[in-house]
Amino acid sequence: MPTNTVKGHTFEVNDEGFFINRDQWSEELAVELAALIDVELDEAHWAPIRFMRQDSARTGVTPTLRRLQTVGGFDVKELYRLYPGKPVKKMAWLAGLPKPVGCV
Amino acid sequence: MTEIPAGFTMPDFGPRVAAPTTTGTTDSQFVPTVPPPGPRKMAFICSKGNLDMAYPALIMGNAALGEGCEVHIFFTFWGLDIINKKLNHKLQFTLTGNTAMHMPQLGRLRPGLEYRSMPQQLGGLPGMTAFATRMMKQQMADLEIPDVPAFLDLLAAAGAHFYACKLTFDMMKMIEADLHDATVGVISAADFIEISEGAQIVFI
Structure with missing residues (x-):
């Protein structure tokens, strides 16, 4: 399995680049990763990431966008604005979680 | 733009939008030789109004949006019911004509029975369509599918564009107020062909 290093943080990822071990994540690391996808994390960006970490700690799986909407109460349109392109994948990566597998 | 460190394995998030580079030259005449690739584009044509035929475009369209694709959905013929607010909450599913209909629950009665398709006559019994619809809705809800x-x-x-087919719209004597609020417009087939230029088209 590949190991990534950025600004002194080291973490293991799968072949696609998603985290294998959520404990190798930290908020400082998330800030560094966000810079790689041209996102500057402000409070609005942090809220869904924190929710994803809490939710996945409970359920064991990365929440889908639909779950962010129904359980987390986030606005889908806003999430697409905050993380344009591939919102849920970007958020899962920034939260140190595996790729979401749910279809909806 | 922060450089990605050497040897870094990163998920594919699509092309990064390059920040404007200020390299000192003030040459405003610079023309890029290769136009930046736009997002991948997908167009779905929904032509069926059965409940089970509404889901494929909705699920794939949603997945495509989540992957950063531009999504256009054209609702035509029976598929127009999907964006009709008076009808889309009561789309139905029928056993009739569906030979792939088998019930996993029957395996508990006798092993192997879950792979047997339901007799077609069963679909014609009064109340069977309502029963099958209820069952499918329940199965979808169990999987947290809206x-x-x-x-x-x-x-x-998520930014999808919906269009109603003008021919069907006129034929069914529909009114615009019944269409889902996000419907961009009632358009002709030729309009759709124009809109879907460069798109990968999926007909359902």
């Missing part, structure tokens, strides 16, 4: 109206709202929020 019902059709909520699914359309989800797609709209």
